Amino acid sequence: MGRHFEHFDFEQRCEIARRRRAKQSLREIAAALDCAPSSVSRELKRNKDVEDYQPDHANQRAKARRWQGSKLLRDASLQSLVLDRLRLGWSLQTVAARLEQDTGRRISHESIYRFIAAQIARTKDLSWRLYLPRAKSKRGWRGRKGGSPAEHIQGRVSLAQRPAAAADRMQPGHWEADLMLFSVYGQAVLALHERSSRLTAFIRQSSKHAQPLAETLHALLAPLPERLRRTLTFDNGTEFALHYTLRDRLGIQTFFCDPHAPWQKGGVENAIGRLRRWLPRKTDLTQLPPERLHQLALLYNHTPRKCLGFATPAEVFAKLLHFKCETTFPLSRE
Numbered sequence: 001m002g003r004h005f006e007h008f009d010f011e012q013r014c015e016i017a018r019r020r021r022a023k024q025s026l027r028e029i030a031a032a033l034d035c036a037p038s039s040v041s042r043e044l045k046r047n048k049d050v051e052d053y054q055p056d057h058a059n060q061r062a063k064a065r066r067w068q069g070s071k072l073l074r075d076a077s078l079q080s081l082v083l084d085r086l087r088l089g090w091s092l093q094t095v096a097a098r099l100e101q102d103t104g105r106r107i108s109h110e111s112i113y114r115f116i117a118a119q120i121a122r123t124k125d126l127s128w129r130l131y132l133p134r135a136k137s138k139r140g141w142r143g144r145k146g147g148s149p150a151e152h153i154q155g156r157v158s159l160a161q162r163p164a165a166a167a168d169r170m171q172p173g174h175w176e177a178d179l180m181l182f183s184v185y186g187q188a189v190l191a192l193h194e195r196s197s198r199l200t201a202f203i204r205q206s207s208k209h210a211q212p213l214a215e216t217l218h219a220l221l222a223p224l225p226e227r228l229r230r231t232l233t234f235d236n237g238t239e240f241a242l243h244y245t246l247r248d249r250l251g252i253q254t255f256f257c258d259p260h261a262p263w264q265k266g267g268v269e270n271a272i273g274r275l276r277r278w279l280p281r282k283t284d285l286t287q288l289p290p291e292r293l294h295q296l297a298l299l300y301n302h303t304p305r306k307c308l309g310f311a312t313p314a315e316v317f318a319k320l321l322h323f324k325c326e327t328t329f330p331l332s333r334e
Contacts (some may be wrong), residue, residue, distance in 0.1 A: 007062060008033075008043055013055035016040065020053055036272060071107055072115040078105060082112055086131040089277055089299060091308050103311065133274055135225045153256065156243040159233060159264055166231050172196040172320050173230035174269040175252075179208065180275065181237055187285045188239075189293070191275070192220055193268035194228075197316035198305055200271040202297045204285060214242040221250055230321065231255060235262045276302060 009018070011034055019029045030037040046065075047058035072079040081103070085095045092109035100106050119128045120137055129137045166174040172194065180189040180202075186203045190213060203216055221229045231253045234240040243254040257264040278296050279288075301317075304310040 008039075009173070010055060010059050011015050013043075013047075013058050014045065017053050017055045017058075020044075035322050042115070070115045070118065071111055078107065079115075079241065081105070082107070083131060083153050086112075088303065089133060089274060090303055091133050091306065094310065095174075097306060098304055102221075122253040130277075133277060135277060152238065153236065153241050153243075155254075156236075157254065158254045159257050162231055162233065162253075166195065166233075169195045171230070173224075173228045175221070175229070175231065176233045178235060178262075178268045178272060179205070179213075179237065180272045180279070181208075182279075182285060183282050184284055184286075189275075189279070189285070190216055191268050191272050192217065193265075193271050194269050194313075194317065197320060198258050198267060198271075198299055198308060198313040199317040200268070200297070200313065202275065202293055202300070204290070204293055208237075208239045210239055210242040214245050217246055218249060221246070221252065226251065233257065233265045235265065271300065 004127060011221055015033060016029055019032060024032075026037045028039050030040045033040070043058070047053070047061045049057045056113045072082060081094055085098070086092075090098070090110045095112060096107055096109045096112055112131075116128050120126060126137055129135050165171040174195045176193045176195060178191050178193075180191055182188070187209050189207050190203045190205050191200055192203070193200045201220055203220070205216065206212060217232070221232075229250060229252045229321055232242060232243070232246065233255045235257050236259055240256075243256075246252055247254050262269060275296060279293075301314040308316055
């Protein structure tokens with residue numbers, strides 16, 4: 001076994017200074033602190049002031065000598081790997097996990113966050129916050145206020161009545177939908193999120209009206225087999241007022257969150273939050289090329305997720321479709 005050294009703490013350094021002033025020998029000081037005389041001698045040589053040993057000064061010198069700076073500051077190649085992945089919109093935990101899987105290099109997500117926070121504090125450059133998925137310069141949750149038109153939605157069924165199998169995300173075919181709104185009135189992007197695979201479709205809408213929104217949802221869900229379209233959950237926006245047409249035409253069950261509780265469909269809320277990094281609320285969709293939204297959807301669905309064991313939503317959903325093909329043609333491909 002290797003030798004193990006323990007550094008003196010501030011109280012011990014105060015005791016050393018007090019006994020030094022009392023003219024005690026190194027052996028007497030060491031006996032009082034229950035350590036070797038050589039440890040006291042080394043402490044005095046390394047951390048004493050020009051004139052005498054001062055505990056405050058000694059403590060500061062010891063800390064300064066041990067601190068080597070942020071790991072990302074000391075390793076330029078590691079910093080480049082981390083920042084490249086953050087630019088893709090990966091979460092800090094995803095970056096840390098995939099770096100270890102892909103390259104064997106280890107760094108915690110907390111170290112990455114502290115590095116970025118330190119750059120913001122040191123340089124006063126808020127553009128560093130854009131490396132974070134939510135682009136927030138400070139930690140914390142920012143609440144939202146708003147009303148709920150739940151009482152005006154025909155055939156509304158509470159989320160409490162949704163099958164229990166939808167809650168644990170183990171069974172495929174349970175979906176969540178929401179609108180991503182922008183500062184220009186009427187501009188919106190529909191997000192349709194599958195709970196088990198986290199696959200999400202982003203479709204630009206010409207308006208918030210219920211009829212075209214229901215048609216878009218029907219077009220997206222109709223090609224899927226019945227086992228992949230079991231339930232669909234909304235918030236209480238009137239844009240989903242024609243939900244019952246999906247129930248009648250596709251046989252999919254529709255449910256609504258409790259009033260003022262959009263977090264109950266947290267999967268699609270998280271997906272929209274991630275997309276906001278590239279499409280903030282001030283975005284004018286008339287200036288956005290159609291292929292750009294498609295590119296962002298591909299980027300989202302091919303980003304590894306911690307909740308999926310760092311697989312991507314596209315990979316997980318592809319396995320669901322592959323399973324369908326295998327069960328449809330059990331013998332013909334042998």
